[in-house]
Structure formats: structure tokens, C-alpha cells
Amino acid sequence: GVFMYNHLQQKVRNAEALAQKYKQQQEALSAQLQVVYEHRSRLERSLQKERGEHKKTKEDFLVYKLEAQEALNKEKQDSMNRYGALSSQHKILKNQHEDVKKQLLDLQLQHNSLKLEHRKTLETHSQKYTQLQQEKDSEVTNLQDTVFKLREESKLLRKAHQEVHSQLLNAQ
Numbered sequence: 001g002v003f004m005y006n007h008l009q010q011k012v013r014n015a016e017a018l019a020q021k022y023k024q025q026q027e028a029l030s031a032q033l034q035v036v037y038e039h040r041s042r043l044e045r046s047l048q049k050e051r052g053e054h055k056k057t058k059e060d061f062l063v064y065k066l067e068a069q070e071a072l073n074k075e076k077q078d079s080m081n082r083y084g085a086l087s088s089q090h091k092i093l094k095n096q097h098e099d100v101k102k103q104l105l106d107l108q109l110q111h112n113s114l115k116l117e118h119r120k121t122l123e124t125h126s127q128k129y130t131q132l133q134q135e136k137d138s139e140v141t142n143l144q145d146t147v148f149k150l151r152e153e154s155k156l157l158r159k160a161h162q163e164v165h166s167q168l169l170n171a172q
Contacts, residue, residue: 093153101147
């Protein structure tokens, strides 16, 4: 019986030691689990914060994108309006230039006609011929000056038109 009692006592001590060991392991695991829960809680709060910041950043970006699109559309519309105005002005000036060229040709034809007529009456109207020649030379000079100025103006307008066209392409 003593042997059995000692044997049972030994088993009880072993069981208590094992229970104590398991209890310590459980406490260690419980502490580790608590650390993991706290870490998880911090990560969840951090994730929520990040999501909030991401949402705000996304909203800010969408607002910025919308404003940028509106600004681009307005600038594009303004450029198109300027281009249309310059194009219209260019057409008007081109038509005026054509009219002046036509007038110049008409005046040159008239000049040639007057020259023929003048030659016919040269013997009797030499003084008048000199006067008419001076007037015609002056008129031709003025017309050539006008044509030269209009050509220069046309070149400047073409250059301005090209610059506006380049700006429009850059804006797009």
C-alpha cells in the first residue's frame, strides 16, 4: 500500500508539475495572444486611417482632375475662339489683298490703255503727257507701296496665325 501510495503521490506530483507547466505555457500563450490582439488592433486602426486618407486623396484627385479638365476645356475653347477670329480676320485681309491685286491689275491695264492713247496724242500734247506720266508714276508708286505693305501685313498675319496654331496644338 505504501508503495502504491508513493507511486500515486509521484503521479500526483508529476501531474501537478505538468499542470503547472501547461498553466505557464497557457499564460505565455495568453500574453502572446494579447500582444497579437493589440498589434492587430493597431494595424486595424492604421488601416482605417490609411483608408480614410486614401479616400480623401482620391476625392481631392478627382476634384483636381475635374478642375484641370474644366480649365483645359475653357482654354481650348478660348484658343478655338481666338483661332476662329484670327482665321476670319485672315480671310478678310486675304480677300482685301486679292481686291487690291485686282485693282492693281485693272489700274495697270488702264495705265497701258492710257499709254497707248497718250502715244497717239504725243505730238500735240507733250506737256500734258509729262503731267499725266508724273501722276501715273506717283499713283503706281503708291499702289506698289500699298501692295508691299499689304504683303508685309499678310506675312505678319500668316506668322501670327502659325503661332496661334502652334499654341493651340501645344494646349491640346
